[in-house]
Amino acid sequence: MDPLDDSPDSLVLHATDNGVSWITLNRPAAMNAVTWDQRERVISLLGAASADPAVRAVVITATGKGFCAGADLRGAPATGTASGSERVAGDVARTIRQGAQRLITAVLDCEKPVVAAVNGTAAGLGTHLALACDLVLAAESAKFIEVFVRRGLVPDGGGAYLLPRLVGPQRAKELMFFGDALRASDAERMGLVNRVVADAELAATAKEWAERLAAGPTRALALTKHLVNASLDTDRSTALAAEAWAQEINMTTRDANEGVASFVERRTPKYRGL
Incomplete structure (x- = not known):
């Protein structure tokens, strides 16, 4: 692949094998921070997986050392502001509804079981992308970070909806108030992750789980x-x-x-x- 190729097809790799749709974020130099084009492609692939009888399970993973560092809003289409760069009331909420929230709901609403294979750091929207999946596998080196508070931001991308349902409100507040990095082993202990495996075993374990799901009803x-x-x-x-x-x-x-x-x-x- 051309290292300068930044087309959606190159930044989100896709293959279907043995009934499993593999969706791989492929922007390792940016720790797989999701661009607008990547997000739209992932949403499209999840919709296609729902509609395709040949697809019976989905895996979301990434290349490099990061699973997803969050949303990269650079290069996003204009939000329809009243004038140039001026922001008006409603612009931010609209961007979140049409962007991060659409990505998370695409995972939640996919009609096929979705497995997250978290190969590295998942931060912000990346954490929520993983937690929206039906099953979460994590490499030992993976970390989960509710990074929003570090930037003075409110968690978006469904975080305040997902986290309390997984770990309860007190734990969710701890993660979101402090923004500390959570090791994969601690995430497993808290119930955010189904299983932690050695880095070298992540892909094989994800394949095994996904193919078991693909062979199911x-x-x-x-x-x-x-x-x-x-x-x-x-x-x-x-x-x-x-x-x-x-x-x-x-x-x-x-x-x-x-x-x-x-x-x-x-x-x-x-x-x-x-």
Whole structure:
């Protein structure tokens, strides 16, 4: 690849292998700080993964020593301000809604399970990108930093939504108030990370997990993801009703019928994602 090539296709590498869509941030010199073009490509790839029956799991990872250093707003399109560089009320909120928040919701709303393979430092939006994924693997050298307070900023990109749901409000405030770097092992202990592995084993472990997911009942996993995510914002009766209807919908799939048949016939099921 041309080292001067800064096209979206070169800055976000993509490949589909064995039912897994691999999305790789590829801007290592900038610790994979996400540009506008990168963000739009990742959002597009996640949408394509939802719609493509051949894709049954997604991995988000990065090259180099950083997973994602946050958002790089340089080169972003104009926000439609009233005049030149003058900022008017609503510009910042609009930029966040159309930018960082869209990226995070694209992960949360992806209909396929998404695995984060955090290869290095995840800071700011990079931390939230990882935590929005369904499963998080981290290399031993990885760190997570709620860097916003260091810049005098409020956490954005869904941070104040995601963190309290993962570690509770007190821990979330500690991370966001101080902005200290959190080692991968401590992130695992707090429940932010599913598993920490040696740096050299990260890619192989991510491949193993993603291929296991890709061999599973894809629609059942999508419905399960939706139920779990929605349960955090709803009451018991609504959650139970949603569960019942999800199972009703799921039982119309071929994979559900295969799962039941394989149990009755005492054999290993062969799921096809349908």
